[in-house]
Amino acid sequence: MEVRTLQSFLAVAEEKSFTRAAARCHVAQPAISQQIRALERELGEALFERDSRTVRLTAAGEALMPHARAVSAAVAAARAEFAARSGLLTGHLSLGAADGVDHSSLPAQLGAFHRLYPGVGVNLVDGTSASLVPQVRQGSLDAAFVAVPPGGLDSDFGHRVLIRDEIVAIVASDQPQAQQAALSLAQLSGTPLITYGPDSGLRPHLIAAFADAGVPFRPAYATNHVALQVELVAAGVGIALAAGADRSPASDPRVTVVPLTLRIPYAKALIWRAGPHTSAPLRALLHLSHPTAQTTDA
Known part of the structure; x- marks a missing residue:
């Protein structure tokens, strides 16, 4: 059972979608599906119920969640420990914040980030989704908390749904x-x-x-x-x-x-430019084990 496979499992469980999980993990959707099938074969039970519209955890999937979160948290803590020991993680992180960010898990994530990486300065920029998305696209912001459009986000962006x-x-x-x-x-x-x-x-x-x-x-x-x-x-x-x-x-x-x-x-999500543009501070923030996104689901 590999750490990467457990992280893929967490992504599918939290995004409730193989497509969104693949975008979050920066891999193709077939790779995510293959990892989940291999994990299900290894454990001998189905982890997700799938139909044409939804992806839901089975009882076995629910049982695996706390173990997967613990492994992910341990990996993030180890990375943080050695980044801090080497003194490599410094610099600045610029984040845009649209209305409603105070009701998301982002403030708690930033609190954990500050404790792990006190050498990184964080600049928070207020704005609307319409004004913040172009700044992320242009690179003047590392990431931004914005509303997801009805038709979804462009493929240029990675994202993590927080609300x-x-x-x-x-x-x-x-x-x-x-x-x-x-x-x-x-x-x-x-x-x-x-x-x-x-x-x-x-x-x-x-x-x-x-x-x-x-x-x-x-x-x-x-x-x-x-x-x-x-x-x-x-x-x-x-x-x-x-x-x-x-x-x-x-x-x-x-x-x-x-x-x-x-x-x-x-939905409201933290978005960032997909690909090789991600800064080291942003990668560190994204690697943190984050709380379950606030939901108001049917």
């Missing part, structure tokens, strides 16, 4: 809609909508969902700050459509979070 979530409605608690179990997009068409601006990576997901439902998408107010969306809802402006991963509305008694009948899922 899987969906859009929810935020309604004033004294309004009738706040008492409903879920709201349809048609029910929102007669109400002023408050949601993300055109530069947000979540805007294309909203546009596509409204188009699929045959409902006009006409936001009355646009802001990428969920806290401001909540204040506008509380002030009686309308209903907001915001990321469910942002937990602040749930703790505000003035508003109520209501699911949508037509789910609008999205």
Whole structure:
């Protein structure tokens, strides 16, 4: 049982896709599939249930997960130890951060990175997905936390999904809609909508969902700050459509979070240029054993 095979197993389990796992591991998809089949033969049990649309862990796969994570963590720790002993890992890491990064596992990963590599300076650049993706492509940023477009990322990018979530409605608690179990997009068409601006990576997901439902998408107010969306809802402006991963509305008694009948899922990921451009500090960050990505899955 090889370390690389266990890392491929982890990639498939966490990405829930052989294609995304192959991109993450920088190998062709057949190579990932071959490694998993060999591991299943070695262990004598199937590790994944596969159909045309989904990849799920079997009971055997669930049993293997903690062992695979422990091995991956041990390898990362050994690399970190010898990088620190040799004093080779210095320099700078430039990371872009779109809205919602504080609800992802990236801050915890950066904390672990700082403890292991205190000689690396990290520069965090705020921005929207639309502004950060070109900076990664051009090389002015090593990586960025951005929203994954509805059609997926270009093959030029490697990526690691850190959040899987969906859009929810935020309604004033004294309004009738706040008492409903879920709201349809048609029910929102007669109400002023408050949601993300055109530069947000979540805007294309909203546009596509409204188009699929045959409902006009006409936001009355646009802001990428969920806290401001909540204040506008509380002030009686309308209903907001915001990321469910942002937990602040749930703790505000003035508003109520209501699911949508037509789910609008999205993912946010750390992306970087694929190929030989990856800097040593970024490779070290990507090698860290990271927490399970925050999810809001069906």
